[in-house]
Amino acid sequence: MDVEAVLRERWGLVDTVLEPHEGPTAGMDSRTWWVTTDVGPSTRRYVAKWVADDAVGSLAAGVAAAALAETSGVATGAPLEMVGGDRVLLVEGGSMVLLHRVEGEPLDGSGPDDAAVVGATLARVHAATAGQDLVLGLRWPWVEPDGPHLADRPDQADLRAAVVGALAAVEALGPLVTGVAHGDPAPEAFLRCADGSTALIDWASALAGPLLYDVVSAVMYLGGLDAAEPLVASYAGAGGAAAPDLPHLATMLRFRWAVQADYFARRVATGDVTGTGAAGDEKGLEDARRGLLGGS
Numbered sequence: 114m115d116v117e118a119v120l121r122e123r124w125g126l127v128d129t130v131l132e133p134h135e136g137p138t139a140g141m142d143s144r145t146w147w148v149t150t151d152v153g154p155s156t157r158r159y160v161a162k163w164v165a166d167d168a169v170g171s172l173a174a175g176v177a178a179a180a181l182a183e184t185s186g187v188a189t190g191a192p193l194e195m196v197g198g199d200r201v202l203l204v205e206g207g208s209m210v211l212l213h214r215v216e217g218e219p220l221d222g223s224g225p226d227d228a229a230v231v232g233a234t235l236a237r238v239h240a241a242t243a244g245q246d247l248v249l250g251l252r253w254p255w256v257e258p259d260g261p262h263l264a265d266r267p268d269q270a271d272l273r274a275a276v277v278g279a280l281a282a283v284e285a286l287g288p289l290v291t292g293v294a295h296g297d298p299a300p301e302a303f304l305r306c307a308d309g310s311t312a313l314i315d316w317a318s319a320l321a322g323p324l325l326y327d328v329v330s331a332v333m334y335l336g337g338l339d340a341a342e343p344l345v346a347s348y349a350g351a352g353g354a355a356a357p358d359l360p361h362l363a364t365m366l367r368f369r370w371a372v373q374a375d376y377f378a379r380r381v382a383t384g385d386v387t388g389t390g391a392a393g394d395e396k397g398l399e400d401a402r403r404g405l406l407g408g409s
Contacts (some may be wrong), residue, residue, distance in 0.1 A: 114205045116146055116161060123195045123202055124211050126150050126159075134160075143168065147214065158214040159193065165207045171317055173201050174250025176210050178242070178293045178319030185241035187234060188304075188312035190215045215312045217304030222335050225343040231303055231331050232347030234311045235295075236354075239324050242293035243354035246321045251296065253322030254368070256280050256375045262382035263375070272374055275405040279371035282364050289323035290355045296320045298327055299334045324355035329365040333373075333404070338362060370404030377401060 120126040127150070134145040148159040164172045176192040180200070183191040192200040193211045202209045220227045256276060258264065263273040295302070296318030304312040320326070328348055332341040349356045358365075377397035379385075389397065 114163070119202070119204060119209065120148065120161065120211065124193060125196055126211075131161075148211070158216070160190065160212040160214045161209065162212065163205070163207055163209040169201075169203075169208045170249040171251075171319075172208055172210060174247045175316035175319045176200050176212070177247060178250070178295070179212075179314075179316040181245055181293055182238045182242055182295070182313065182316070185238050187238050188213075188215050188306065188310065188314075189238075189316065190312070190314040215304055215306070215314050217306040217312055219301040220303045220305060220311075222300030227300060227303075228335055228341055228344040229347040230305075230311050231298065231300065231335070232328075232344035232349075232353070233351045234303060234313055235298060235327055235331065236348045236351035236356075238295070238313055239292060239327070239354040240352075243290060243324060245293045247293055247319060251318070251320035251322075253291075253320065253326075254280060254283065255320075256368075256371055258371075258375070260375075260379065262379040266378070266382070269378060271406060272378070272402055276371040276374050279367040279405065283368040286361055286364060289325055289358050289361070291322060292324050292354065294320050294322055294324055294327045296327070296330070298331045300331075323358065323365070324353075325358040325361060325365050326369070328353070328355055328359070329362060329369045332362065332366060333369050338366065367405065370401050373397060374401035374405060 116131055117129055120129055130149040132147040134147055143164045146161045148161050150157050179189040179191045183189040190212045194200055258273050258276040263269050295316060302313055302315045306312055331344055332338060335341040335344060349359060377394050380394045381398055
């Protein structure tokens with residue numbers, strides 16, 4: 114694919130400098146390039162991303178979610194519109210988008226300050242995404258305990274039973290505050306920018322569903338409910354839209370571990386080693402097992 118020509122013809126960018134970004138899935142189902150244009154005092158930096166057909170839905174959902182979330186004032190790496198107004202280009206057996214490149218240092222989530230920043234940032238983003246929906250992307254709840262990756266595996270019977278229980282418990286909660294959620298707010302998705310602000314990038318897992326899912330996802334990544342107390346307090350103190358649902362954190366956290374179990378069991382069953390590798394998939398599945406069966 115002639116990326117420079119695509120950028121020129123579809124986005125109106127000229128004099129671009131491209132740098133392929135070699136990630137763990139490079140050359141498989143996605144490709145990424147750093148894009149620099151107008152080199153000099155007016156330099157602009159972007160990220161061009163192409164994904165294969167089977168990932169087009171999640172890509173389109175992610176760019177729509179990022180654009181919506183950025184109305185909160187939090188930088189999200191939102192997409193640029195093409196000439197004509199569209200954001201997603203169908204090209205070469207897949208789709209391509211051009212995103213604003215956000216510069217900053219990823220949080221490592223190692224202390225209460227980072228946890229508090231995560232909570233406050235999620236609260237701010239949720240102010241813009243509460244009550245909104247996505248046409249594409251994951252639909253709540255998407256866990257499939259009856260799929261062959263769990264149901265046809267006798268060695269996973271206890272794990273499947275735990276996933277079924279976690280799903281039933283969440284469905285029994287009744288109505289929750291819904292909207293567009295980031296879906297995977299790990300600490301490294303939050304960038305501390307030079308101006309003191311915090312950005313939230315990587316919206317490829319965006320979904321329409323309970324916003325509490327974002328909160329418990331961040332809780333999971335930070336090590337559980339006790340370690341994430343500053344996050345929860347910060348989110349509530351900032352008036353996060355899902356604050357009324359915080360009493361259900363423990364129940365939703367079990368569901369979040371069920372999501373991990375469903376995801377990694379599927380990867381192990383299908384031999385999908387992109388990104389994490391076989392060892393990473395096995396570790397992810399074991400972590401989910403501990404989260405569901407051995408306490409979180």
